[in-house]
Amino acid sequence: MVNQRTLKVTLLFVLLDSIAVLVLWYFASLHLRANMTEQANVIEYSKEVTTEQVNAIERRLSTAVTTKIAPTRFIYLTQTEKCIPTYLKSPNMIGDSEACQCDVIILSYKNKCADTSMPHVQYIFNSSKSITWTTGRNLLYKAAKERKEKYIYYIFMDDDVTLIPVDKISTQNLWRMYEESLKIFQPAVVIILDDSGRSKFPKEIISERSNCELTRYIQIYRIDGLFIAYHYQAIDYILPYEPKYDSVSWWYSQEYTNVRLNIRLNGQVVIDPRFRTPNPKHRKYVQKYPSQDAFNNFVSDIRSEEPEKYRNSVEPILQQWLTNIDSKFILGQQTCKRDLSIRPYRPYENLA
Template sequence: MLLCFILCVQVCQFSTKEKKILETRLTVIMVNNFKVILFIVSLGSITLLWYYTRLFFTTEPAELVNAIETNAIETKHSTGVAPTRFIYLTQTENCIPTYLSSPEVIGDSEACQCDVIILSYKTKCADTSLPHVQYIFNSNKSITWTTGRNLLYEAAKKRKEKYIHYIFIDDDVQLIPVDKKNTQNPFRRYEESLKIFQPAVVVILDGRKRNHFPTKILPERLDCELTRYVQIYRIDGLFIAYHYQAIDYILPYVSKYDSVSWWYSQEYTNVRLNIRFNGQVVTDPRFRTPNPQHRDYQKRLPLQDAFNSFVADIRLEEPEKYRKSFEPILQQWLANDDPKWMLGQQTCVRDLSVHPYRPYENLA
């Protein structure tokens, strides 16, 4: 329309006075239009500037916003209010053993700030004297250490309440302090450290060398050994705690090898742990956990053919995008070398605050 108006002024038969009037009006229109265009451009620029400024200054750290993309793994827990209680999970023939039911261990829910689930795998337990203890019964005669722990895991995850650590223990374990002079309750000391440092996975050693504990550092760094968690790479699961942000990336246990050996499910889990939570699997060196009772079950040493099978399966279950990072771990495991690389440059660690726990974050 403005273009037509300009052409009309140029070609139409107007007197000189009329042309001047029209040209004046045209100038006013063009100035007004220019002001409108300038205002729109300015408003758009201010809007864009506000948007990108807000985006830049309010974006949270990447580790809190961007969930790690995997083929089959997703974030399981929100980062809202953290739980404050523990849950102990064990399986036994009938009812909770006398040692475990004592108030100094897990028999007092207020003292341990805990709940307990017990899988009775031979006969049902009718004892209801401990209200924080839930019994589940499974009549399957072929239940194993592996499948039993998976049933406990499923029962715990069905609860509305979430727990800071899910602590699996064999029914005959004890918690013995290394420092015999310390008279504090070992279970309460152990639980307090879990609350403060919140490791992804912490295991209590049974005192034997099969856990590949870095014994060389003990005489040299005894002060460190008794005050800080120590990284570990191969464990026995008789006394093991999983942080609530890590457990769903690790369990359930793999039971496909139970017909050969009940030990294999833990070996498989060891490999998985060292890939997904490299450097975040630790032991509390202030304690040992002897388990005097040894039942009859399917046993076989983790021979090379078993490790070959573990590695083949794990390559399939882990995301392809992390293959270059975790392949050296698998090769070390296959070679059955002493993987000192797994202990990390700092064997005694106190700062374990890698939250929220997600797999693969510590891979080099």
């Protein structure tokens, strides 16, 4: 009997222990489920935050990809017989890639240049007899635009140009002053005037300069392209140069460009009055100052180029050119340009 009673008690304790274990397991399960639910909520919440962060990053990346980041480097473009002229190799000019923050493309039209001492200088060789001032610049323009890197200004210059100050404006390097102003004010097109004594421009400009601050620009209508900088947002509205008149005169392509500039970027073509550039070389080429007939042809061609919706607005500008073909028609009435701002350039802004 004792053994049976003991057995029953033992079984009872086992049963109670089992019940206790079940009860503990049940409550433990509830707690575990609660914790798991809470953890799941935390995980889900974390997932939502992470997704938002990822979306934000993707949005930023997308914006960075689709937004055009303004370039900061310059590219200088010139054509010469063989290699870059020695004086231009100076670090104070364009001989040092870091100093000028620039690249250079040289069109060699007589002999190939084997100089590889300046990695930022690229040489293009073309000895074709059809190469003119106009077609050479078009080749340089094409080569520059085909590059993966884009530039803030595309600066075309003859191979004998340099910068000289009109006044004792600073002891700072003149080329760096010139480039710094381009970056700050960013006009569409900036000209440096010839100071060789062959041009009437300097005398007429100096009298207009007294009321202008040195870091500002003066608006101009007729230009000489020996040293000309095109803003990256403006260049494709003007170039390439028109070579169809080269057999008559190499000057004609520039005059054609003048008419184009005054229609498409009216008021945004300026000179930097702080500098002049000597132009000592005088090579033989086809020269003839444009006559009235030539201007009639320019105007007729350009009239046909322009979109029909602008034809009526363009006509007064064309007529102004037809009646002012002599070199005195230079400056705009708004001479000191204090309203320059960094913005996209669109053709016919002045006509909109």
